Amino acid sequence: MVFAFLLVAAVTAGSTATLTYREARNSVLQASQDLAVSSFREVVSESAYDLPPGPDDLKGRLEGFARRGKPRHWHVFAEYGTTVRESSGTSPVSTVITDELRRQAADRPTGSFQRVVKNGVPYLVIAMPMVLRMGLLDTGLDTGMVLYAVVPLEEEGAQVDALVTAARNGAVPGLAIALIPALLAARSVLRPVRELRRAALSMGSGRLDTRIAVRGGDELSDLARTFNDTAAELERSVTGLREAEARARRFASDVSHELRTPLAGMLAVTELLDEDAATAGLDPDTARAVRLISTETEKLAVLVEDLMEISRFDARAAELNTDEVDVAETIRRTLAIRHWTGRVGTELPDGIRARLDPRRFDVVMANLVGNALRHGGDPVTVTLRRGTADDGSPLLVAEVTDGGPGIRPEVLPYVFDRFFKADQARTRSAGSGLGLAITSENVALHGGTIRAANAPGGRGAVFTVALPLDGGPRGRAPEEET
Amino acid sequence: MPRVLLIEDDPSVREGVELGLRRRGHEVTATATGEEGLAALPEFRPDLVLLDLMLPGVNGVEVCRRIREAGQLPIIMLTARGDDFDIVIGLEAGADDYIVKPARTEVIEARIRAVLRRIEEPGAGRPTVERHGDLALDRSGLTVTKCGQELALAPSELKLLLYLSAAPEQVFSRQQLLEQVWEHGYHGDARLVDACVRRLRNKIEDVPGSPRYIQTLRGFGYRFGPL
Numbered sequence: 001m002v003f004a005f006l007l008v009a010a011v012t013a014g015s016t017a018t019l020t021y022r023e024a025r026n027s028v029l030q031a032s033q034d035l036a037v038s039s040f041r042e043v044v045s046e047s048a049y050d051l052p053p054g055p056d057d058l059k060g061r062l063e064g065f066a067r068r069g070k071p072r073h074w075h076v077f078a079e080y081g082t083t084v085r086e087s088s089g090t091s092p093v094s095t096v097i098t099d100e101l102r103r104q105a106a107d108r109p110t111g112s113f114q115r116v117v118k119n120g121v122p123y124l125v126i127a128m129p130m131v132l133r134m135g136l137l138d139t140g141l142d143t144g145m146v147l148y149a150v151v152p153l154e155e156e157g158a159q160v161d162a163l164v165t166a167a168r169n170g171a172v173p174g175l176a177i178a179l180i181p182a183l184l185a186a187r188s189v190l191r192p193v194r195e196l197r198r199a200a201l202s203m204g205s206g207r208l209d210t211r212i213a214v215r216g217g218d219e220l221s222d223l224a225r226t227f228n229d230t231a232a233e234l235e236r237s238v239t240g241l242r243e244a245e246a247r248a249r250r251f252a253s254d255v256s257h258e259l260r261t262p263l264a265g266m267l268a269v270t271e272l273l274d275e276d277a278a279t280a281g282l283d284p285d286t287a288r289a290v291r292l293i294s295t296e297t298e299k300l301a302v303l304v305e306d307l308m309e310i311s312r313f314d315a316r317a318a319e320l321n322t323d324e325v326d327v328a329e330t331i332r333r334t335l336a337i338r339h340w341t342g343r344v345g346t347e348l349p350d351g352i353r354a355r356l357d358p359r360r361f362d363v364v365m366a367n368l369v370g371n372a373l374r375h376g377g378d379p380v381t382v383t384l385r386r387g388t389a390d391d392g393s394p395l396l397v398a399e400v401t402d403g404g405p406g407i408r409p410e411v412l413p414y415v416f417d418r419f420f421k422a423d424q425a426r427t428r429s430a431g432s433g434l435g436l437a438i439t440s441e442n443v444a445l446h447g448g449t450i451r452a453a454n455a456p457g458g459r460g461a462v463f464t465v466a467l468p469l470d471g472g473p474r475g476r477a478p479e480e481e482t
Numbered sequence: 483m484p485r486v487l488l489i490e491d492d493p494s495v496r497e498g499v500e501l502g503l504r505r506r507g508h509e510v511t512a513t514a515t516g517e518e519g520l521a522a523l524p525e526f527r528p529d530l531v532l533l534d535l536m537l538p539g540v541n542g543v544e545v546c547r548r549i550r551e552a553g554q555l556p557i558i559m560l561t562a563r564g565d566d567f568d569i570v571i572g573l574e575a576g577a578d579d580y581i582v583k584p585a586r587t588e589v590i591e592a593r594i595r596a597v598l599r600r601i602e603e604p605g606a607g608r609p610t611v612e613r614h615g616d617l618a619l620d621r622s623g624l625t626v627t628k629c630g631q632e633l634a635l636a637p638s639e640l641k642l643l644l645y646l647s648a649a650p651e652q653v654f655s656r657q658q659l660l661e662q663v664w665e666h667g668y669h670g671d672a673r674l675v676d677a678c679v680r681r682l683r684n685k686i687e688d689v690p691g692s693p694r695y696i697q698t699l700r701g702f703g704y705r706f707g708p709l
Contacts, residue, residue: 257562260562260583260584261492261494261495261562261583262494263583263584264492264494264495264498264499264560264562264583264584264585265492265493265494265495265496265497265498265499265584266494266498266584267498267584267585267586268495268498268499268501268502268584268585268586268587268590269498269501269502269587270586271502271505271586271587271588272501272502272505272587275505298586301584304584321671321672321673323655323656323657323672323703324655324701324702325655325657337667355701358657358670358672359670359671
């Protein structure tokens with residue numbers, strides 16, 4: 001920006017100086033040239049009334065011409081064809097007279113001239129054919145002799161050099177002086193632009209209350225005002241959205257809390273219902289109705305429990321209570337408690353110890369294995385191995401694979417979404433539809449990752465859980481001494 | 483069959499839990515407020531109190547404290563909200579265990595039995611009274627004295643102390659303790675152990691801040707001694 005301003009100033013000063021120099025140089029040269037040409041013409045035409053000079057007094061005549069030279073003495077040369085060469089100076093022939101001029105001189109009775117630079121010195125060469133005028137008739141008679149006046153233009157050259165110096169001397173300080181306003185102007189434009197950039201960055205990083213100080217009344221301050229208005233508008237809508245989201249989350253949380261109490265009463269009596277439906281000799285329809293209520297109450301209890309859990313994640317109220325455990329042992333227990341030991345193949349090497357929340361890890365593994373058994377197909381296998389994170393920290397990697405048809409590629413990205421059903425038409429299963437969402441939240445709470453994929457060859461789904469061995473960022477030792 | 487005092491303000495929960503436990507053969511008295519519950523104690527003499535934390539008037543935590551001041555009656559909290567905060571406060575107030583509502587009667591009864599179960603008595607050939615520093619543990623009489631003074635320990639505190647001291651200097655993870663002392667299957671909440679250790683230290687240690695009897699091994703768990 002500053003550079004651009006300087007460039008503009010330099011170009012302006014430079015071009016002004018150049019134009020000035022060119023104009024001045026041309027006028028200086030033109031003036032000398034016009035004077036020389038007209039006076040030479042005058043001198044030659046005056047001599048046209050004299051008799052043609054003889055060769056012996058030609059030199060004297062030429063010297064006379066030379067003395068009358070304007071703006072300064074000329075060197076005058078006379079040429080007649082190729083036979084006569086005479087001059088006012090020492091050398092009879094001039095080196096600066098070009099053949100081109102010689103050709104022109106013959107054609108133009110009014111004279112012709114040419115600027116020639118020789119050895120760095122500019123010369124003006126004027127050619128005039130000698131015309132003999134006869135008495136009263138005053139008709140010109142070409143004598144065939146051509147007179148050349150050679151005028152050195154050193155002085156004009158010096159003047160022009162002086163002009164160049166003057167132009168340079170004018171332009172450089174001019175440029176230097178232009179630099180200051182250029183810098184000031186650039187700064188006055190750049191500072192608001194930089195502020196705008198800073199403000200935009202700050203808004204991007206989530207500080208939506210960022211505003212810019214508005215100064216003055218130019219276009220930049222208009223821009224700042226527009227930015228502020230836009231920012232305010234954005235802040236309003238985002239705040240609105242956040243409040244709406246918070247309300248929605250609170251609502252889900254409140255609803256699930258409210259549902260727990262009636263469910264607690266219902267769930268406490270489901271056993272009694274089941275028992276009586278089986279033994280009390282109820283009417284068959286009543287017995288079926290009673291069983292239905294009992295079954296659905298239990299499902300509802302699971303759903304509400306899962307909703308509560310999700311609400312806790314959303315409210316960032318989920319705590320990680322870590323313990324150091326042998327991971328293989330932990331997974332074996334998860335399977336044993338649910339009587340899955342015989343149905344699931346395992347590769348669980350002992351000796352991988354990790355700090356994790358055993359309850360949450362149990363929920364994760366139970367959910368993955370449960371899904372594999374329900375929606376996948378045999379054989380279901382759980383494998384455990386060590387791994388390494390990108391930053392080189394050690395991981396435990398637990399993998400649950402099944403031998404089912406796998407997960408359709410188009411639904412893979414959504415399997416961890418809440419209430420996502422891979423098959424929209426599928427009837428409600430035993431799960432709440434929140435299982436995988438809770439699982440991925442639990443993994444994230446440990447600072448780990450979970451991936452869903454299909455086994456190569458399209459045989460079965462593969463769920464891979466990777467957790468840091470040290471309990472992640474929120475690992476906590478048993479109670480701290482105080 | 484254990485006699486259970488149920489203190490729960492919500493009628494449907496009160497009735498449901500009462501029905502479920504009766505069906506399983508328990509004697510149940512149910513009250514709607516903490517004050518009524520405390521008043522019913524001397525006459526009903528329950529083996530155990532099931533106590534809702536969120537009560538109108540005198541709240542569950544306060545009821546818990548008053549019962550603890552009076553004696554060593556086992557207390558199981560019913561928490562309607564899985565709010566971790568409430569659970570911790572209840573445990574600090576002296577509850578032995580907690581159940582998150584909604585719960586099946588089966589689960590409630592399993593917890594009741596676990597809290598009431600005695601820790602295994604030592605086999606033949608072991609003295610019934612063991613001395614560890616200033617502590618004297620009577621495993622058959624289920625009493626603990628410190629410098630001759632009998633300590634009032636809640637059932638969970640007593641069981642934890644007897645379990646740890648039965649294998650001095652052996653480290654038990656919180657998970658192991660949950661399974662052995664609280665019989666919590668696998669979904670145990672380690673805060674139960676931590677809260678119980680804190681309460682126990684306040685009663686048996688000279689300086690609870692730098693414990694001598696119940697020592698922490700960070701990252702591993704707890705152990706008794708070495709003294």
